[in-house]
Amino acid sequence: MLLISLAVSLFLVAPGDIVITEIMYNPDGPTLGSDDLFEWVELCNLGIEPLQMEGMMLSDGGNQLFLDAFELAPMARVVVAADPASFTGAYGTSVPLVLWEGEWTKLSNSSDTLILYSASGGVLDELAYSDNWGVAEGDTTRSDADGRGSSLEKIVAAGGGEEYNWTPSIDYSCPMSDPETGVLKCWGTPGAVNSVE
Numbered sequence: 001m002l003l004i005s006l007a008v009s010l011f012l013v014a015p016g017d018i019v020i021t022e023i024m025y026n027p028d029g030p031t032l033g034s035d036d037l038f039e040w041v042e043l044c045n046l047g048i049e050p051l052q053m054e055g056m057m058l059s060d061g062g063n064q065l066f067l068d069a070f071e072l073a074p075m076a077r078v079v080v081a082a083d084p085a086s087f088t089g090a091y092g093t094s095v096p097l098v099l100w101e102g103e104w105t106k107l108s109n110s111s112d113t114l115i116l117y118s119a120s121g122g123v124l125d126e127l128a129y130s131d132n133w134g135v136a137e138g139d140t141t142r143s144d145a146d147g148r149g150s151s152l153e154k155i156v157a158a159g160g161g162e163e164y165n166w167t168p169s170i171d172y173s174c175p176m177s178d179p180e181t182g183v184l185k186c187w188g189t190p191g192a193v194n195s196v197e
């Protein structure tokens with residue numbers, strides 16, 4: 001057993017093997033809740049081997065958090081949630097979560113850079129997003145991902161972190177409706193293939 005876990009952890013993780021595929025940087029307050037409790041990040045294993053996530057670090061250049069042990073199967077996705085208990089209360093228990101220690105990497109509601117590091121300190125993936133992403137040019141309204149219920153989703157998981165490869169999640173399979181307007185809120189696709197892929 002020890003040899004098996006040692007073999008898994010020694011498997012070298014290369015940039016692009018595990019990537020950030022979705023973020024909830026500005027959860028919709030009225031239907032979901034506060035940023036402190038309901039921000040989350042989805043990670044996907046694009047490699048062909050199971051990945052041991054223990055010791056990987058997520059940082060925004062300020063706060064740092066370190067992932068607990070979790071073996072992520074090839075093409076599988078897992079969520080890092082600001083507050084796992086709150087997340088499970090909203091999304092249910094079927095979404096896989098990897099727990100963490102340290103300080104939550106608060107996701108700015110304007111723009112931020114999120115970097116995923118391997119346990120040995122190498123950069124695995126990086127996302128520098130803005131709340132302008134998903135707003136049509138000349139439009140003065142907010143992005144659907146900016147506190148309106150959608151997450152920000154990557155279109156091609158193996159593609160880059162540029163703006164054109166990210167867009168607000170599409171409203172489908174939405175768990176509840178806005179109490180004031182009756183409009184369905186979707187809150188993204190944590191742990192599952194993105195709605196825009």
Ligand SMILES: [Ca+2]
Binds near residue numbers: 106107
């Ligand atoms: Ca936020």
Ligand SMILES: [Ca+2]
Binds near residue numbers: 042
């Ligand atoms: Ca997803």
